Amino acid sequence: MRVAVIGSGIVGAACALALVEGGAEVVVIDRVGVAGETSSRCEGNLLVSDKAPGAEADLAVASNAMWRVLAARLDAERPAGQPATEFEAKGGIVVAFGGGEAALERFAEVQRATGIRAEAMDVASLAAAEPYLSREVVHAVHYPDDAQIQPSAATQALLDTAIRSGARLVIGDVTGPLDRSGRADRSGRLAGVMTTAGPIEADAVVNCAGPWAGEVAARLGARLDIRPRRGVILVTTPMPQRVFHKVYDSDYVGAVGSGDAALQTSTVVESTPGGTVLIGSSRERVGFDDRPGVAPAAAIAAKAVRLFPFLEETLLLRSYFGFRPYAPDHLPVIGADPEIAGLVHATGHEGAGIGLAPATAQLVAHAVLGAPTALDPAPFLPGRAGLQETA
Amino acid sequence: MIRITVDDEAIEGRAGQTIAGVLIGAGRTAWRTAQTGERGVFCGIGVCHDCLVTVNDVEGVRACQREAVDGDRVEREVRA
Numbered sequence: 067m068r069v070a071v072i073g074s075g076i077v078g079a080a081c082a083l084a085l086v087e088g089g090a091e092v093v094v095i096d097r098v099g100v101a102g103e104t105s106s107r108c109e110g111n112l113l114v115s116d117k118a119p120g121a122e123a124d125l126a127v128a129s130n131a132m133w134r135v136l137a138a139r140l141d142a143e144r145p146a147g148q149p150a151t152e153f154e155a156k157g158g159i160v161v162a163f164g165g166g167e168a169a170l171e172r173f174a175e176v177q178r179a180t181g182i183r184a185e186a187m188d189v190a191s192l193a194a195a196e197p198y199l200s201r202e203v204v205h206a207v208h209y210p211d212d213a214q215i216q217p218s219a220a221t222q223a224l225l226d227t228a229i230r231s232g233a234r235l236v237i238g239d240v241t242g243p244l245d246r247s248g249r250a251d252r253s254g255r256l257a258g259v260m261t262t263a264g265p266i267e268a269d270a271v272v273n274c275a276g277p278w279a280g281e282v283a284a285r286l287g288a289r290l291d292i293r294p295r296r297g298v299i300l301v302t303t304p305m306p307q308r309v310f311h312k313v314y315d316s317d318y319v320g321a322v323g324s325g326d327a328a329l330q331t332s333t334v335v336e337s338t339p340g341g342t343v344l345i346g347s348s349r350e351r352v353g354f355d356d357r358p359g360v361a362p363a364a365a366i367a368a369k370a371v372r373l374f375p376f377l378e379e380t381l382l383l384r385s386y387f388g389f390r391p392y393a394p395d396h397l398p399v400i401g402a403d404p405e406i407a408g409l410v411h412a413t414g415h416e417g418a419g420i421g422l423a424p425a426t427a428q429l430v431a432h433a434v435l436g437a438p439t440a441l442d443p444a445p446f447l448p449g450r451a452g453l454q455e456t457a
Numbered sequence: 458m459i460r461i462t463v464d465d466e467a468i469e470g471r472a473g474q475t476i477a478g479v480l481i482g483a484g485r486t487a488w489r490t491a492q493t494g495e496r497g498v499f500c501g502i503g504v505c506h507d508c509l510v511t512v513n514d515v516e517g518v519r520a521c522q523r524e525a526v527d528g529d530r531v532e533r534e535v536r537a
Binding site for chain 1: 489491496506507509516517534535
């Protein structure tokens with residue numbers, strides 16, 4: 067079976083590997099290059115701590131376990147010159163300031179019921195785990211399964227492994243569908259895609275275009291309501307390590323699930339193997355506006371200093387931003403298009419695409435090749451009611 | 458001639474050299490550690506922040522930009 071994968075971000079790269087290992091002949095198409103957009107403009111979060119019980123939490127838990135095996139394999143197999151995934155099982159610590167402790171503990175309690183490990187920390191264990199954390203923090207929950215990865219390096223490693231197994235990468239922009247005769251047409255089963263690099267015939271097309279997946283779907287004659295959300299991240303100069311986990315304010319959970327268009331921020335602080343500290347995060351619904359200005363940076367910085375007072379004296383090296391793909395019902399969109407035969411979508415992961423990529427790839431291999439999966443595809447299908455109402 | 462200390466070891470350099478210049482002149486090409494390897498001068502023009510050292514208790518000083526002064530106490534920034 068010939069499969070065209072549109073997009074070489076983390077989801078496209080993971081799908082390419084799963085499909086090629088499932089026996090498919092895979093061509094990956096990207097208009098920019100490997101990890102050229104969202105997957106290199108994020109933090110590389112593999113989180114279970116921010117997931118409320120439900121279908122996405124189940125997917126995150128399964129995908130978290132898959133990443134541990136996958137990252138070890140990618141690092142072990144990497145050829146000379148290919149970057150390591152920098153997978154770190156560092157764990158997350160979610161903290162609450164005065165007044166927020168009850169909500170944090172309630173959230174942790176319902177998570178425990180679904181199998182997410184969430185351990186309340188006492189003052190002494192918190193001070194030992196994060197000695198530079200503000201003493202104003204009144205409650206903390208440790209999530210040992212939260213992890214981090216270098217997202218663009220991991221994407222390159224995934225795609226490189228797929229290419230060594232026979233996949234092919236084409237740089238080009240998808241302009242329209244091919245019909246069975248190989249001509250550009252909008253009727254019948256999809257027979258591939260027309261691109262600026264020429265036609266690519268395929269028995270199935272997988273749309274992994276992230277925040278641009280709605281636009282790609284439209285070019286292929288399908289309707290898919292995926293929108294961009296802008297997120298800004300600050301990078302400090304390298305320093306001796308003072309942050310040892312992913313540490314974030316419990317208000318993060320509310321911001322991720324919010325549908326509000328205005329700027330929202332919540333503090334997420336972590337160090338990287340390079341010695342820098344990454345400070346997030348903001349969420350703004352501003353389309354593909356690439357002029358974030360200083361407002362998100364200032365808001366994020368102020369909240370980060372409240373969490374880690376030493377940051378007040380720290381220099382910022384740079385900031386960056388990316389666009390996260392989200393669906394109106396805030397669930398990933400994975401599976402066959404309800405109207406266009408031969409088209410499969412894998413997008414809508416919002417800020418969780420790095421973490422959810424391996425499980426998403428397994429669901430895509432299931433949808434395209436009938437490969438076995440223990441995951442339930444139903445909640446993520448593009449034909450679900452939560453998407454059709456607004457599409 | 459100026460003399461600085463690097464983690465208590467005395468190193469000599471010429472007046473006007475940067476701290477990075479003194480270090481490289483003494484045969485040291487890497488002095489900061491990150492989890493992924495050792496770091497020293499990468500860009501040499503103050504942009505990459507790979508050459509950071511602590512100078513006279515001030516952390517995060519770019520060795521490629523800071524002129525060495527006689528008596529400077531330089532400490533390497535080593536990741537635990």
